[in-house]
Amino acid sequence: MSKKPVRVAVTGAAGQIGYALLFRIASGEMLGKDQPVILQLLEVPAEGPQKALKGVMMELEDCAFPLLAGMEAHSNPMTAFKDADYALLVGSRPRGPGMERAELLAVNGAIFIEQGKALNAVASRNVKVLVVGNPANTNAYIAMKSAPDLPRKNFTAMLRLDHNRALSQIAAKTGKPVAEIERMIVWGNHSPTMYADYRFATIGGQSVVKMINDQDWYVNVFLPTVAKRGAAIIEARGLSSAASAANAAIDHMRDWALGTNGKWVTMGIPSDGQYGIPKDVMFGFPVTCANGEYQVVEGLEIDAFSQQRIDATLAELLAEQDGVKHLL
Ligand SMILES: NC(=O)c1ccc[n+]([C@@H]2O[C@H](COP(=O)([O-])OP(=O)(O)OC[C@H]3O[C@@H](n4cnc5c(N)ncnc54)[C@H](O)[C@@H]3O)[C@@H](O)[C@H]2O)c1
Numbered sequence: 001m002s003k004k005p006v007r008v009a010v011t012g013a014a015g016q017i018g019y020a021l022l023f024r025i026a027s028g029e030m031l032g033k034d035q036p037v038i039l040q041l042l043e044v045p046a047e048g049p050q051k052a053l054k055g056v057m058m059e060l061e062d063c064a065f066p067l068l069a070g071m072e073a074h075s076n077p078m079t080a081f082k083d084a085d086y087a088l089l090v091g092s093r094p095r096g097p098g099m100e101r102a103e104l105l106a107v108n109g110a111i112f113i114e115q116g117k118a119l120n121a122v123a124s125r126n127v128k129v130l131v132v133g134n135p136a137n138t139n140a141y142i143a144m145k146s147a148p149d150l151p152r153k154n155f156t157a158m159l160r161l162d163h164n165r166a167l168s169q170i171a172a173k174t175g176k177p178v179a180e181i182e183r184m185i186v187w188g189n190h191s192p193t194m195y196a197d198y199r200f201a202t203i204g205g206q207s208v209v210k211m212i213n214d215q216d217w218y219v220n221v222f223l224p225t226v227a228k229r230g231a232a233i234i235e236a237r238g239l240s241s242a243a244s245a246a247n248a249a250i251d252h253m254r255d256w257a258l259g260t261n262g263k264w265v266t267m268g269i270p271s272d273g274q275y276g277i278p279k280d281v282m283f284g285f286p287v288t289c290a291n292g293e294y295q296v297v298e299g300l301e302i303d304a305f306s307q308q309r310i311d312a313t314l315a316e317l318l319a320e321q322d323g324v325k326h327l328l
């Protein structure tokens with residue numbers, strides 16, 4: 001018997017990430033090739049974006065996806081999130097060349113308060129929320145705080161693009177297939193303070209640290225390359241990453257919903273105090289997923305260098321939280 005359709009809400013659906021994301025959700029790449037979906041698409045209530053959204057929906061229709069059980073265009077989060085089982089919060093103002101991410105806080109805070117409240121009011125009580133729109137961790141924190149009737153654990157932020165970027169840098173350095181790399185971690189904020197940590201990573205069971213054996217490359221090439229990759233793409237394209245961001249969103253939601261078979265992935269999640277991160281801080285942690293739930297990989301040794309990096313990204317997140325506390 002075929003499965004009952006699930007409702008997937010996507011905000012910023014006419015934007016560039018939306019365009020790279022919706023077709024893959026509708027084709028079953030996110031929730032499985034046997035899972036029908038109903039797309040509930042939100043755009044700002046203005047003629048241009050709403051018209052563009054209609055165009056995207058015409059294209060979705062023209063794909064004749066067997067798993068696309070329905071789609072709706074919305075301009076109000078209260079209708080867009082109705083009974084949503086999954087919500088991908090992509091819509092926000094993207095960073096342009098030379099713009100600091102922190103500047104985005106004020107502009108985007110209001111959006112995520114309204115959307116958090118709407119999720120609280122109308123979404124499924126089990127809704128899985130992924131915030132992609134930047135500053136992703138703090139936007140997710142704002143949405144979570146604006147939705148007091150939903151479990152905190154339902155709110156996550158996207159660190160998966162950073163995780164995937166780190167995997168590709170290691171694959172290029174070692175000449176090994178990316179799929180063989182296990183136990184990568186990116187701690188903290190989706191920003192240049194993130195800490196991409198390959199101390200525990202293995203390839204075919206062998207330690208990546210030993211294979212690379214180059215602390216200088218780790219500190220002076222790998223870490224800044226991963227941390228500043230978003231800015232490098234903006235510089236090169238004149239636009240922020242879109243296809244790779246959509247791909248990471250698919251990876252994040254697929255793993256959360258369908259499980260990782262014991263593999264570590266990075267998710268931004270509200271801390272429960274693990275590794276000394278204060279409760280509720282939306283922090284990138286290593287997790288495994290099973291049965292629709294994520295679980296932090298605990299008990300990893302944090303050496304002095306790592307502690308310093310973790311403290312720095314935590315300090316940035318706490319400052320961001322402080323910057324929005326008057327809104328909450
Ligand atoms: N977390 C990550 O790894 C990551 C990676 C890349 C981009 N991003 C962020 O994702 C966001 C979207 O990027 P993009 O390139 O798709 O931008 P875009 O400008 O192409 O699209 C954003 C869309 O969101 C819509 N929008 C704005 N406010 C909205 C609201 N309140 N409700 C619904 N829709 C709204 C806009 O009309 C626009 O169509 C940006 O904030 C960007 O910085 C995050």
Ligand SMILES: O=C(O)C[C@H](O)C(=O)O
Nearest residue numbers: 095134229230231240241
């Ligand atoms: O840094 C940005 O604003 C773009 C995006 O978050 C990215 O990592 O590509």
